[in-house]
Amino acid sequence: MNQKKARFHMTHAIHRFTLAGCCLAALLLMTAPLCAQVPDEFTNLKVLDKDIGKQDLIGIMKGWAGGLGVRCNHCHVGPDNLQGMDFATDEKEHKRATRAMVEMVRTINSQYLGSWEDEALEGKGEDDGVTCFTCHRGQPRPPHKLSEVLTETALSEGTDAAMTQYKSLKQEHYGAGLYDFSEGTFGQVAQAAIEAGKPEVGLEVLRSSLEVYPESADLHAFLGMGLVQSGDADGAAEAFAKALQLDPDNANAKRGKMMLERMGN
Ligand code: HEC
Ligand code: HEC
Incomplete structure (x- = not known):
């Protein structure tokens, strides 16, 4: 052309x-x-x-x-x-x-x-x-990925600020196709926080996200994995059990549960 x-x-x-x-x-x-x-x-x-x-x-x-x-x-x-x-x-x-x-x-x-x-x-x-x-997408600058926006806030201002930002962006933009508001975004934020050497922020983000998506088997399973890493085997077992109760086929929860059993819990 x-x-x-x-x-x-x-x-x-x-x-x-x-x-x-x-x-x-x-x-x-x-x-x-x-x-x-x-x-x-x-x-x-x-x-x-x-x-x-x-x-x-x-x-x-x-x-x-x-x-x-x-x-x-x-x-x-x-x-x-x-x-x-x-x-x-x-x-x-x-x-x-x-x-x-x-x-x-x-x-x-x-x-x-x-x-x-x-x-x-x-x-x-x-x-x-x-x-x-x-x-x-109708913005002066192309919007960044929501998980990146929230990770930056969680690491610099804390989990509460990130959750407030999530809620206000959702209120403003939900349905416009600008950001991914689904549970997967919280998984990515938690992962990024752990990779940035802030596992405690990752765990906080997952706990807070469960207030938004209490029925998410994936988020319960991610929380379980985070708790395994931080040495809280009892909390992890509870989180995996909850994930499997919501979704008996959840692969991460199954794997996590097996891992705990091998570790003797
Ligand atoms: C995102 C930036 C942007 C926006 C918003 C924008 N323009 Fe422009 N406009 C330009 C650019 C760049 C040029 C020069 C185009 C070129 O070099 O061929 C231009 C050129 C013009 C010109 C010709 C000027 C000249 O004499 O060479 C006019 C008239 C104009 N724009 C009017 C408008 C009007 C009216 C609006 C609002 C409805 C508007 N523009 C919105 C970027 C913009
Ligand atoms: C393929 C993706 C893409 C398309 C298509 C695109 N842009 Fe962009 N635009 C970007 C990216 C990426 C940036 C850099 C944003 C940043 O630095 O955060 C940008 C930046 C800009 C900026 C500077 C913003 C700033 O504040 O510095 C302007 C103005 C702009 N684009 C106008 C336009 C206009 C007008 C069009 C259509 C003619 C257009 N863009 C099409 C991706 C795109």
Whole structure:
């Protein structure tokens, strides 16, 4: 897929969304001020086609803003109401970073995703490939893995702070596909804490996570393994028993129980 084709794909997608362009879009999406505030001539285009039309450009800008969950002034200098903005200046780092992102997205879509079925992609919209949203999920920076976010908090501020963070992120983002709120995340945090030489934080995290997922056989089994490592054989036996009561086939709990028996408990 060459540049011209890539541009066709983009334009195609934009037309699908804004229908007949600026005026109709303005009516539908209440963006009349946007059309009025954006200049008719563009003076500093380096990655977009220098002859691009105004409604095409606005469509692309809205796509970028939406993909990152930001407004125009995230990348452009000026007030949030679009009055008297300087769109052409490259003062903001986010604007400069975006050019590199655009080149990257084009390369992914044309050289990698397009490479084996270029013809088949012909005529499809840009949403068939990678977009800003694919990685950014409506956030200015692509979200990090939840287990990494929580591990950092657990190790620096303690387990209670990590649990509070878990609950507030869940409240804010549940269902948006941003973070993995499942029990497995707690297993990863505990593992990371143990690897960081803080087994006590790992055990705390597992105990706290059992308040969120009391019926999780995996978490009970992980707690058992952590307790074996910390020398609490009785606590471990109890945790494995609980895991096996919830899920008689739980492999970690079975293995842990056998290990304890071999150790003479
Ligand atoms: C994520 C960053 C980002 C966001 C958000 C963004 N823009 Fe842009 N904008 C850019 C970049 C990068 C360019 C330069 C493109 C190029 O070099 O070809 C640009 C160029 C422009 C230009 C052309 C300026 C010129 O004269 O060269 C206009 C007008 C513009 N944007 C308007 C908007 C509007 C209106 C919004 C909000 C709906 C918006 N932008 C949101 C990054 C952004
Ligand atoms: C393949 C994944 C991916 C895609 C697609 C992608 N980005 Fe990014 N973007 C990243 C990563 C990773 C970072 C670095 C984040 C960090 O340092 O924490 C980043 C950083 C940025 C930054 C700098 C953020 C900051 O605060 O330093 C901007 C602006 C940005 N991206 C805009 C865009 C735009 C606009 C698009 C679509 C044209 C896009 N990105 C597409 C992965 C992606």
